[in-house]
Amino acid sequence: MKPKFEAREAALQVLLDVDKREAYANLALGAVLGKYQPEKLDRSFTTELVYGTLRARNTLDWALGNYLRRPISGLTPVVRNILRLGAYQLLYMDRVPDSAAVNESANLARRHGHAGIVKFVNGVLRNLARGKDKLPYPDPAADLVASIALRHSHPEWLVRLWLDEFGYDGTVALCMANNQAAPNSVRVNSLKTEITELMALLRGMGITAERGRYAADCLYLSGFVALGELAPFRDGLFQMQDESSILVGQAVSPQPGARVIDVASAPGGKATHLAQLMQNRGEILALDVHEHKIGLIEENCRRLGVTIVNTMLTDARTLPEKYSGRADYVLVDAPCSGLGVLRRRPDARWRKSLEQIRELTVLQAQILEAAAAVLKPGGVLVYSTCTITREENYGQVMNFLAAHPNFSLESIAGLVPESLDHAGTLQRGYLQILPHLHGLDGFFMARLRKQG
Numbered sequence: 330m331k332p333k334f335e336a337r338e339a340a341l342q343v344l345l346d347v348d349k350r351e352a353y354a355n356l357a358l359g360a361v362l363g364k365y366q367p368e369k370l371d372r373s374f375t376t377e378l379v380y381g382t383l384r385a386r387n388t389l390d391w392a393l394g395n396y397l398r399r400p401i402s403g404l405t406p407v408v409r410n411i412l413r414l415g416a417y418q419l420l421y422m423d424r425v426p427d428s429a430a431v432n433e434s435a436n437l438a439r440r441h442g443h444a445g446i447v448k449f450v451n452g453v454l455r456n457l458a459r460g461k462d463k464l465p466y467p468d469p470a471a472d473l474v475a476s477i478a479l480r481h482s483h484p485e486w487l488v489r490l491w492l493d494e495f496g497y498d499g500t501v502a503l504c505m506a507n508n509q510a511a512p513n514s515v516r517v518n519s520l521k522t523e524i525t526e527l528m529a530l531l532r533g534m535g536i537t538a539e540r541g542r543y544a545a546d547c548l549y550l551s552g553f554v555a556l557g558e559l560a561p562f563r564d565g566l567f568q569m570q571d572e573s574s575i576l577v578g579q580a581v582s583p584q585p586g587a588r589v590i591d592v593a594s595a596p597g598g599k600a601t602h603l604a605q606l607m608q609n610r611g612e613i614l615a616l617d618v619h620e621h622k623i624g625l626i627e628e629n630c631r632r633l634g635v636t637i638v639n640t641m642l643t644d645a646r647t648l649p650e651k652y653s654g655r656a657d658y659v660l661v662d663a664p665c666s667g668l669g670v671l672r673r674r675p676d677a678r679w680r681k682s683l684e685q686i687r688e689l690t691v692l693q694a695q696i697l698e699a700a701a702a703v704l705k706p707g708g709v710l711v712y713s714t715c716t717i718t719r720e721e722n723y724g725q726v727m728n729f730l731a732a733h734p735n736f737s738l739e740s741i742a743g744l745v746p747e748s749l750d751h752a753g754t755l756q757r758g759y760l761q762i763l764p765h766l767h768g769l770d771g772f773f774m775a776r777l778r779k780q781g
């Protein structure tokens with residue numbers, strides 16, 4: 330018999346894992362949903378509770394703070410997270426009546442604490458329910474950053490960064506896009522099937538499958554319970570991958586038979602795509618610095634029927650001499666701040682900092698340096714990230730070019746669709762995809778050629 334599932338209790342367990350153990354929300358949630366296998370409605374309610382509460386953490390803590398005598402950080406993790414969950418339902422979930430949000434939170438408190446805690450949770454949430462339409466949000470004229478940060482649940486440093494880069498309208502639109510749930514996009518594995526065939530198969534299973542607007546092999550799926558448990562996934566007919574990420578493979582477009590080095594490749598989303606574009610002919614050396622991730626690349630290759638990928642556990646900055654000048658194509662899908670994919674990782678925005686971005690920028694430059702050395706004269710290097718900061722993207726490429734006069738940008742018009750070219754950069758050899766402009770994950774890609 331399946332263990333009994335209670336969505337708010339499950340959500341609380343995940344929030345505690347994230348709060349106390351710094352677990353990744355998607356993994357902690359996946360573990361709980363995997364254990365209890367709840368029905369579809371319970372599953373999506375739990376997911377919304379967890380993701381919404383994590384995403385809106387600053388706004389929830391601030392809103393609750395109006396009714397607390399001491400900072401929320403001083404409460405025990407259990408009480409703090411019961412309050413956050415309750416506040417999320419009150420402020421963001423119109424379909425949950427206020428009375429249910431308060432009473433269910435009190436029930437959680439009863440299960441996890443003594444009578445005093447039940448009374449406390451009940452009292453704070455009742456007050457919030459009464460006062461929620463009159464919360465004293467900062468006046469934008471007096472403090473624009475704080476106002477956007479609290480209304481759209483982002484850290485202030487990030488809002489400041491984006492105001493500089495995208496202006497007021499762009500920043501608000503970007504924050505709003507980050508607060509939307511990401512759609513489920515997949516890449517069709519053309520080594521085993523083709524797009525119309527897979528669409529028909531999925532539709533036969535009651536799953537809605539629609540083509541992506543930009544990438545050739547992209548489908549958007551809905552109407553399933555767990556994507557990773559579907560037979561067509563296990564049979565290797567598709568790979569979970571955002572449309573922007575698929576476009577990186579198109580920007581590389583390696584020829585069948587080529588020699589490719591993917592210097593930061595786990596879990597192998599792009600490496601397996603490159604293999605697919607090469608019709609599984611040639612060779613791909615897929616590196617990663619983390620041992621546990623090498624197995625993920627191999628597992629994906631097995632499932633997808635990719636046989637031309639060899640993995641290697643190594644730091645891309647210390648690529649052995651024997652690979653010098655060897656590759657026809659090098660992909661540097663660099664470790665980055667991930668600020669283009671915040672909609673997928675609701676807790677991520679609270680884990681990042683300007684300091685990390687600075688450190689990553691240095692690491693990316695070092696990886697690029699080593700990657701340049703393994704490319705043949707005349708070869709193609711594609712640099713990509715899933716972020717939207719100038720210094721990790723365009724700035725990084727410009728610094729690289731300044732230090733490497735034997736490299737130049739090469740047009741990617743014809744490889745990725747012109748309709749994405751909002752800033753007229755495709756011909757110049759790079760593209761910045763933005764969540765609020767394109768409805769996709771924020772990605773950067775640039776194609777460079779080494780002089781022959």
Ligand SMILES: C[S@@+](CC[C@H](N)C(=O)[O-])C[C@H]1O[C@@H](n2cnc3c(N)ncnc32)[C@H](O)[C@@H]1O
Nearest residue numbers: 593594595596597598599617618644645662664
């Ligand atoms: C953006 S992810 C790669 C995603 C992958 N290309 C895909 O499409 O599935 C960056 C990867 O770089 C790896 N990494 C970080 N530092 C590295 C280094 N110094 N050398 C090699 N890999 C590194 C990380 O472990 C991570 O898997």
